[in-house]
Amino acid sequence: MEIQNSINKDIEEIFRLYKIATDFQKSKYIVHWPEFELNLVQTEISENRQWKIVIDNKIACVWATAFSDPQIWEERNNDSAVYIHRIASNPEFRGQNLVQHIAEWSKQYAFNNGKKFVRMDTVGENPGLINYYIKCGFTFLGLSKLKNTDTLPAHYYDATVSLFQIEL
Template identity: 70%
Template sequence: MIIENSNHQDIEEIFRLYRLATDFQKTKNIVLWPEFERSLIETEIDKKRQWKIVINNEIACIWAVAFSDPQIWGEKNAAPAVYIHRIATSPEFRGQNLVAEIVDWAKKYASENHKRFIRMDTVGENTPLINYYKKCGFDFLGLTKLQNTDELPGHYHNAEVSLFEIDLSGTN
């Protein structure tokens, strides 16, 4: 398994994984991801914020990171954090605990970038996903109603989000 930045040659596969993730969301009766703008993904790649796990020369999983997320995290955004967004796993690699691999990677990444927290959110109250993220080491901080979603993708509009956090203070 290799964790590395995505590149422009990965864009079609990234969008394929997003479509597959949305198809999976439909089967779970949860809030669906919108179709993301290509320019968003290109910018994340250019800024080295789009990541992938490669297993046997195949992209198994993708995600994006940010160092700021004020519209979701509000006042807590002032604390030094890495925000993980849009984890999408190829169906062939589901069940291999790849989020736990991302968490291990994120702990090192956060430390290298002098961040105290690893944070994630998911739209709605998806109990199985909440329990899975807790199993991966996140504290579930509860549900919050977003106030200003103008600059967020459509699935955040008029939504409550589940917030997750790992506090790295006092850990190695």
């Protein structure tokens, strides 16, 4: 298992994993991911903020990072944090605790970048997902009603989010 930055040739696979995740969300929940813009992923790749776990030369999981997330984290955005977004797993690798690996990696990544927190959010209140993220080492901070979502992806409009963090 190796964690690497995603590259442009990964874009097709990244969007395939997003579609799988979105289809799963549609089958289980009311809120699901919208279709993400290609330029969003291209920008993340060019800025070394799009990541992948590679197992046996296959992409097992992808996610993105940011060092600022003001519309979701509001005044807490002033804290020194790394934010994790859009974790999508390849179904071939489910059950391998990939989010746990991301959580462990993100602590070192945050430390290396002088950050004090690793943060993540999910739309809505999903008790199963909340418990899973707690098991992966995150603290559940509660629910937050978003106020300013005009430049966020569509699934955040008029949303309540579950907030998580790991404090280093």
